[in-house]
Amino acid sequence: MIQLHNVSLAYQNDMAALNNVSLKVPKGDFIFLTGQSGAGKSTLLKLLYGALDPTQGQVVIDGQNISRLSRSQIPHLRRKIGVVFQDFKLLPQRTVLENVAVTLEVLGWGKKDIGKKVYHILKQMGLEHKINSNPLRLSGGEQQRVALARALVNDPKILLADEPTGNLDEENKEQILSIFKEANIRGTTVVVATHDRRAIENSHRRLVVLEKGRIVEDSNVIAE
Ligand SMILES: Nc1ncnc2c1ncn2[C@@H]1O[C@H](COP(=O)(O)OP(=O)(O)OP(=O)(O)O)[C@@H](O)[C@H]1O
Numbered sequence: 339m340i341q342l343h344n345v346s347l348a349y350q351n352d353m354a355a356l357n358n359v360s361l362k363v364p365k366g367d368f369i370f371l372t373g374q375s376g377a378g379k380s381t382l383l384k385l386l387y388g389a390l391d392p393t394q395g396q397v398v399i400d401g402q403n404i405s406r407l408s409r410s411q412i413p414h415l416r417r418k419i420g421v422v423f424q425d426f427k428l429l430p431q432r433t434v435l436e437n438v439a440v441t442l443e444v445l446g447w448g449k450k451d452i453g454k455k456v457y458h459i460l461k462q463m464g465l466e467h468k469i470n471s472n473p474l475r476l477s478g479g480e481q482q483r484v485a486l487a488r489a490l491v492n493d494p495k496i497l498l499a500d501e502p503t504g505n506l507d508e509e510n511k512e513q514i515l516s517i518f519k520e521a522n523i524r525g526t527t528v529v530v531a532t533h534d535r536r537a538i539e540n541s542h543r544r545l546v547v548l549e550k551g552r553i554v555e556d557s558n559v560i561a562e
Contacts, residue, residue, distance in 0.1 A: 339365050340386060340496065340527065345395035346551075347381055355381045357551040358395070365495075368518070368528040370538045373548035379531035380424070382548070383498045386529065387419050388412045400495070417445060420489030420526075422499040426481050428473040428488075434460065435469045438488045445492060459487045463517065479510030486514065490521055497521055499530045503537055511537055 340363040347356040356378045363369055371379050384390045385397050391405045398404070404415060420441075428437050435456055442452045460466045463483040473481055482502060489497060497518070503511040515537060522528045532538065538545055547555035 339363065339398075339400065340529070341396075341398040342382075342385070343396045343398065345385065345392045345397060347378075347385065347390060348393050354393070354551050356385075356392075359548075359551070359553055360395075361546065361553065361556075363527060363529060365527055366522070366525055367544065368522045369530070369544040369546055370541070371529060371531040371546050371548065372533055372535070372538060373554075374533065376550075377548040378551040379533075379548055380500050381551075383421075383500050383529065383531055386496075386498055387421055388415050413444070417492070418495045420492070420494035420497045422482075422485050422489045422497070422502050424500045424504065426473075426485040428481060428484055430472070430474050432473075433470050434465065434473055434476070434484050437473055437484055438491055441488050441491050455491060456487075459491045460484075462520075463487050464513075479506050479513070482506065482510070482514060483517070486517055490517075490526070493524065494526060496527045496529070499528075501532055501534075502530060503532060503534050515541065 342359050342361040345356055345359045346354050348354045371382060373379055381390065385392060388404050388407065396403050396405065399415065407415060438456045438459065439452050442455060457466060457469065460469055463486065465480060465483055468476060468480060473484055503514050506514065518528050518530060544558040546553060
C-alpha cells in the first residue's frame, strides 16, 4: 500500500510543486497519474522512491514512513520498487544483458541465475535477440522495453513509470501498456505518470489528475 498524507513539496524557495496531496494506492492497484506539464507528476513519483523528502506531510510505503528512513535504508526500499525514468537511463557502455542484470547483481544473485532470469524477461519483452547489443543501437521502443525489463526483472512490489510512452508510436505504446498490465496481474502495484490522454482513456484504470500540485480529480476516491 502506498499512502501520501497531506504531502507538500517546495523546491528551494519556489512555489509548492505539490500542495497538500493525500492519496492511497492499495496493493495490487494500477493507477494513471496525469496532468499538464509542471503539474507535479514526476515530483510525486520521486517522493515515492525516496529521491525527495516532503517539505510537509508523510509518504508511507508498506506501513513505513519513508522520510524517517536513514540513507542506508533507502536502497532497501528501492529493492521493492522498479522505476522507469522518462529518459530510460540505460548504461551506454554496457550490453542489454548487463543493463538488466544490474538489478539482480545488487540483490546478490549468482551469475547463472541472473543469466537465466534476464534471458527470460528479455524473451517476454521480445528482445532476446538483442541481448548482447549496445542499448544505444536500439530503437526508442526497444530501449523503453529494456528499461522496463530492468525495472521488472526482480518482480518488484511496486512499479513507477514516468511518461513511459512519451515518444513511442501507437504499436509500441500498446506493447508497453500490455507489459504494465501483465506485471499488475502478477501482483505488482503500478503507478504510471503520463499526459498521454489516449493511452489512459482506453485503459479503464484509476485516474488521478494533478493540477498545479493538487489532486483535482480521482476516478476512484477511496473512503477514509
Ligand atoms: N529540480 C527542480 N528544481 C526546482 N523546481 C523544480 C524542479 N523539478 C521540478 N520543478 C518544478 O516543480 C513543478 C512540478 O514539476 P514536475 O516535474 O513534477 O511536473 P510534471 O507534471 O512531471 O511535468 P512534465 O509532464 O513536464 O514532466 C514545476 O513547476 C517544475 O518547474
